[in-house]
Amino acid sequence: MILPIHRQVHSAITDAVQRAFGLTEIPPFTVETPPNRALGDLAVTVAFQLARALRKAPRMIAQEIANALAPIPGIAQVTAAPTGYLNFFLERKPFVVDRVTGRAIAAPVDEGKVVVEHTAINPNKAAHIGHLRNATLGDTLVRVLRFRGTPVETQNYIDDMGVQVADVIVGFKEFEQKGVADVQHIAETTRFDYYCWDLYSKVTHWYDADKTHAAVRAQALHDLEHGGTEVSEMGTVIVDHIVRAHLKTMARLNIGYDLLTYEGDIIRLKFWAHCFETLKAQGAVFLQTEGKLAGCWVMRIDDGRDAEPAVAGEEKDEEAREKVIVRSNGVVTYVGKDIANQFWKFGLLGRDFNYRKFALQDGDRQLWATTTAEGEKSGVPSFGGATRIYNVIDSRQMYLQALLAQALRTLDHPKQAENSIHFSYEMVALSHSTAQKLGYPADAEADRKPFVEVSGRKGLGVKVDDLLDVLESTAKAEVARRNPEFTPDECQRVAEQIAVGAIRYFMLKFSRGKLIVFDMDEALSFEGETGPYLQYAVVRANNIFNKLQQRDGVSEADVLASLDAAMLDELAPSDDPDAHDLWALVYEASRLDDIVEQTVRALEFSLLAKYAFGLAQLFNAFYHRYPILNEENVDRRRWRAAGVAYFRAQLTRALDLMGIDVPGRM
């Protein structure tokens, strides 16, 4: 944990600058990490920023600040570099002892409850690789926020009333001539999410083949919303089984939730009706009477262009900037329902769901679901009422997410509008070679594009469970080869952990604004910058302690307890900027809290992923260079072992933030 020291340095500098130059206003500055330990452990660039105002060279200013600086606990030395940097060198021994013995604990961040909504897969087919990116990003966000002390509630929105579910119902009823009992039977006896995956794409073709089939779809959607029909009954069966299939898939990836929010409940509990009245009363929506949107309740889209003077042809443009909230047939659109949902999440609706217990996850974590029926009387957590909301949805939904914030602003909730955060990311597509292997039909036009788009509607995509299965079997073969003494169960368990490590790391290592062109061969790699590389580094560290215990009867606790008395040589500064020494390892391991703060600020998990990878690289280099078991000098051995213990703890934490477990051996 390095941030407490950052804070101390920051305030000491502020104080010194005020006293040395008589300034009351100091430009904002940060405590940075120099490129290598030979330059220093912490650096500050405030001298550059003051150069103009003080009309002095940065180097001089840095020197004066250094002279004025009161002693800072934990800092051994301060130097003013010729370039103008102020560099700080830490007191190494107490720093290491405090970290490895866990004495330096970060203070929790004090803020209100945050709701993170992610996954939200239409419950009509199996989860594919695009959903995987969403769920991985969302789950990692939850973990990272919790790590820094933020209370988080994880919600998974279930669109049980949408067109996609209606389409599968149409498939069963009209296309396959099945009734509710048939569907129930299929759901219980087949891999149902896969069955629906195929059926959904068949229905899509069926629609395309005959335009009159569209009427069937509209009728199904209508019946789905109104309840008491065969369609709605079938919908309930389908949705329930698919949702459970998704939960099972996500559980394989260490992903769980607190609450499933059903769209149907938003309708049936009159959330929407209530919200609609408010929107109408405030003039946020209005009934369009002319043009092609006549008869629809629409919201005017505020894109900042309203102030522009009207020019010829502007009128047409005006109409294009209206979004339908309620269709002319009286059926509310997704946007409308989502606005109501967003208001509820902030506790602004004045209404609440009823709740039922849905499932136990990971053995003991209770998953709740909304319900229109009576629900549990006691023991229900307080859901919603967030101060900040992250909606994890890909960038294609930007337009609609902006409408949510607009609705909040219009109804005079500017703070909530500002705290409605669209956690946006680019989609996942497939490489041509992977698409080809999956048997995609050749398409001359599509082939010209640099990638192939995933389409659930067309049944084109890599299913999450298929991908995990392939990763697991690949990993399992390797685990069995390396560990002949493992039982099949052990091999399987480790293979599962490696598969999750590989795929979750793959999903996190790219920045979120980057479109991922998924390639099976690339994802199947366990070498280089991959999850298994990181897991392997921890496993190696584990082995050192296993052998230390076996051979010498020395535990990690023994090592740490004997540290204070041990000598310091091992931490002596090195002039070699590339030295992969003990200090560099411990120092780097301590930066996790700083990295997490940056990660949250930028909502960029590639930062965390790259940090963890760099830390593992540092350890691997150290591992090859500095023996521990075979080091004869006892004190040297202790210090090295202590550093490895700290590294192991910190990388394990970093991996946990990414939802990646570490096998005991691999």
Add this chain to the structure above:
RNA sequence: GCGCCCGUAGCUCAGGUGGAUAGAGCACCGGCCUUCUAAGCCGGGGGUCCCGAGUUCGAAUCUCGGCGGGCGCACCA
């Protein structure tokens, strides 16, 4: 047309609210398994950071203008 995202090594990508010699993985070449698991380590080659202006002591990073690619702007979600 308007909005958002992307453009850095042969390929795939990292590069905090500007800062110290532009990095990693893969691929390629050369070393290292009687010493804590080689899913590893060490070394090597490889760059007009898309182009052009501007701001600045300092720009891959910020601003503006181009070029190229992707996505969005549905009575779908």
